[in-house]
Amino acid sequence: MPSWALKLSAVFITLFTLAGSFGYASAHVKNANAPLQPPVADRPAATSAPATATPVATIGPLLTLRPGQKTPTVTPGPKLTLAPGVKSATLAPLTFTHTS
Amino acid sequence: MDPQLFFWIAARATGLASYIALCLSILSGVALRTSVLDFLAKNRQLRSLHDFMTWLWIPLGAAHIVTLVLDKTAQITLRDAFLPFQVGYAPLQIGLGTISLDIFVVVTLTSWLRRRMADRLWRWIHRSSYIAFLTLFLHAFWSGTDFDAPLISAVSWSAALGIGLLAISRMVFGRLPE
Numbered sequence: 001m002p003s004w005a006l007k008l009s010a011v012f013i014t015l016f017t018l019a020g021s022f023g024y025a026s027a028h029v030k031n032a033n034a035p036l037q038p039p040v041a042d043r044p045a046a047t048s049a050p051a052t053a054t055p056v057a058t059i060g061p062l063l064t065l066r067p068g069q070k071t072p073t074v075t076p077g078p079k080l081t082l083a084p085g086v087k088s089a090t091l092a093p094l095t096f097t098h099t100s
Numbered sequence: 101m102d103p104q105l106f107f108w109i110a111a112r113a114t115g116l117a118s119y120i121a122l123c124l125s126i127l128s129g130v131a132l133r134t135s136v137l138d139f140l141a142k143n144r145q146l147r148s149l150h151d152f153m154t155w156l157w158i159p160l161g162a163a164h165i166v167t168l169v170l171d172k173t174a175q176i177t178l179r180d181a182f183l184p185f186q187v188g189y190a191p192l193q194i195g196l197g198t199i200s201l202d203i204f205v206v207v208t209l210t211s212w213l214r215r216r217m218a219d220r221l222w223r224w225i226h227r228s229s230y231i232a233f234l235t236l237f238l239h240a241f242w243s244g245t246d247f248d249a250p251l252i253s254a255v256s257w258s259a260a261l262g263i264g265l266l267a268i269s270r271m272v273f274g275r276l277p278e
Contacts, residue, residue, distance in 0.1 A: 001141045003149065006146070006148070014124070017116060018113055031248070035242055035243055
């Protein structure tokens with residue numbers, strides 16, 4: 001078999017694989033059984049807030065401990081970062097009235 | 101199509117395509133010494149094919165890396181493409197691919213500089229392609245999103261087993277009898 005025929009066959013096989021796998025991946029965008037599941041990146045909460053809702057710069061205590069109650073271990077939530085030009089209002093701080 | 105979705109799909113497609121191109125490259129290289137493809141072509145044509153395959157797997161491998169870097173979900177940086185075991189969520193699985201790339205880059209560069217190198221050194225560096233292929237296969241097996249698809253799995257396993265058998269016969273028998 002001449003050299004050019006070998007190369008042409010190799011190009012065809014590779015491009016066929018490329019097109020086939022592109023089509024397969026397009027049809028199966030998500031694979032729940034995929035071995036790697038990258039953690040979802042944190043998204044800034046402030047970007048999705050409507051323009052009328054004014055975020056506050058600080059929040060109050062998240063929960064009130066009863067006497068004798070141990071301090072729960074909680075992971076810190078996403079931090080709110082105000083974009084330049086966003087004004088804070090004089091509203092009452094956000095609080096949670098329940099514990100779980 | 102959303103650009104992020106395109107990057108993700110392209111990364112998977114170019115990963116498999118570069119794997120196949122590398123398989124063909126290694127197969128044509130092993131065939132030079134084992135005469136298993138003598139029915140197909142003579143060594144001169146196979147050598148030409150072996151050299152040519154570099155120009156297929158390099159752009160596909162580069163596209164695999166670039167699309168993964170651009171894909172925000174994969175969380176892979178350009179540094180991860182060359183320094184193994186740096187990715188936070190799957191250092192081993194992705195690091196094996198990094199090692200494979202590093203070795204293949206060295207093998208390719210030394211092949212281009214072969215005339216300026218000692219032949220014995222060049223041969224040993226070139227033989228590290230087997231290690232690179234092994235790490236590449238493990239990278240594909242442990243981190244390939246589509247590896248569980250029957251057709252893709254069959255193609256990948258067949259190519260790996262074929263190269264494995266040829267490599268073992270090359271080591272045990274040397275050049276196979278015609």
